[in-house]
Amino acid sequence: MTIQLRQADIDRADHLPASSLAGIGALDLAGTRMAYEGGSEIYGEGEPVEYIYKVLSGAVRTYKLLSDGRRQIGAFHLPGEFFGLEAAADHQFSAEAISECEIMVVKRSAVFAMAGRDASVARELWSLTAADLARAQDHMLLLGRKSAAERVATFLLEMSRRASVSGTVELPMSRQDIADYLGLTIETVSRTISQFVSSAFIQLASSRRIVVRNPVALRRLDA
Amino acid sequence: MTIQLRQADIDRADHLPASSLAGIGALDLAGTRMAYEGGSEIYGEGEPVEYIYKVLSGAVRTYKLLSDGRRQIGAFHLPGEFFGLEAAADHQFSAEAISECEIMVVKRSAVFAMAGRDASVARELWSLTAADLARAQDHMLLLGRKSAAERVATFLLEMSRRASVSGTVELPMSRQDIADYLGLTIETVSRTISQFVSSAFIQLASSRRIVVRNPVALRRLDA
DNA sequence: CGATAATTTGATTTTTCTCAAGACGCGTGG
DNA sequence: CCACGCGTCTTGAGAAAAATCAAATTATCG
Helix, strand or coil: CCCCCCHHHHHHHHHCCHHHHCCCCHHHHCCEEEEECCCCEEECCCCECCEEEEEEECCEEEEEECCCCCEEEEEEECCCCEECCCCCCECCCEEEECCCEEEEEEEHHHHHHHHHHCHHHHHHHHHHHHHHHHHHHHHHHHHHHCCHHHHHHHHHHHHHHHHEECCEEECCCCHHHHHHHHCCCHHHHHHHHHHHHHCCCEEEEECCEEEECCHHHHHHHCC | CCCCCCHHHHHHHHHCCHHHHCCCCHHHHCCEEEEECCCCEEECCCCECCEEEEEEECCEEEEEECCCCCEEEEEEECCCCEECCCCCCECCCEEEECCCEEEEEEEHHHHHHHHHHCHHHHHHHHHHHHHHHHHHHHHHHHHHHCCHHHHHHHHHHHHHHHHEECCEEECCCCHHHHHHHHCCCHHHHHHHHHHHHHCCCEEEEECCEEEECCHHHHHHHCC
16 A cells, blocks of 8 residues: 655755755755555656656556546656656646656755755756756657567666676566557567577576667667 | 857846846846857757757757767747756757757857846746656657657647647648658658548648647547 | 466457648748 | 749558457466
């Protein structure tokens, strides 16, 4: 079960003294640590935006749904990364914990207040948002123009860059999540991974543990 | 021929008195008006980011290329819209004028300076960037999960919302541009438009002038 | 150990792309 | 004014890629 947000804890962020908020790392410090269990919703599309989030541990998916249930995952968020940086009053995306997560939660109003007082916080906020935009734009190129093999290769290299421990990549997400991130079906993802195994580009310790054996070959596909 | 940027004109932005920069509309005021002819490059991927841009007239495409020439257009920018809001030192995208354009150009360093002095400018900058991010995320859903007919319907409704004059939509971009925006081929775009004409969803005054006759039918496709 | 979910594999269909050709529009020069 | 040329757009036929439908296999969890 998801641990409930306690309003009292969260409101603290609004009342932190200005001195503790200054500087580039300010967004790290002013929040409340929350726990979410795997599969639980962090926020839903259409809900009012109240917080800004940073992953401390675990992994988060942000996604949109079409009316008939088709899902597009916009991003996976791993430890150290922010999400929920939206300007609109209501969330345009939904966010769910993929696995058990610890999330730092900061009231958006508190962040705005900080940003108003401290230009370096404002700049950091902008910079994080612009980085998210750059990532989204890269992903548009993948979704619009890459073949299935290219998409999977790009994904594996991305995960290997972001989350590899001593050569092994531990994938926190299911094949369905990967498919919905890459704009493919689960079968196509699975077949492509199987082909990469046959080609000895990668090796599967288990379906969620991957070792990249031939990064050069994958990079060739990462057009 | 593209009218050259004159350094002297552009540098003015750095030296405007603070009083004229204050307030939400500040980004509108501190720049230099530039003209670009159709097809000319405004900036290229990999070039250092020097300016922030606002379309005054005409239309702009921002895009990325794969090594083999495949192109993904990330957005079309119409009058009143900003582009070039990137945090990195170098452009991650290229930008070209689609038609003859007038563009307001503001030095990024000047905008940063303004944002440091005036929190409302910082907030506007963030807000514009976050809006761009929201648009990019919507477009990921289209590219990842929508059928050709859904993509074209979404595009036509979007253009009709943004650029219709008395019921007629004037498309500034070619079919190839539309295809590269929607992640389709030019032939698929053309065929889909033809189907919409046969179905009486739309009417073509010319290939670039479209009248939406049945917006409800298009909206049904805009899943 | 059994039940259930996740992943893989196979066969077939559908969608979109590719290759090809024709039509249309528009500007230029005769 | 008209013909020509060039670029854009449309249409057609076939091929390719990925989706869908179906089933088998493997992993996970009580």
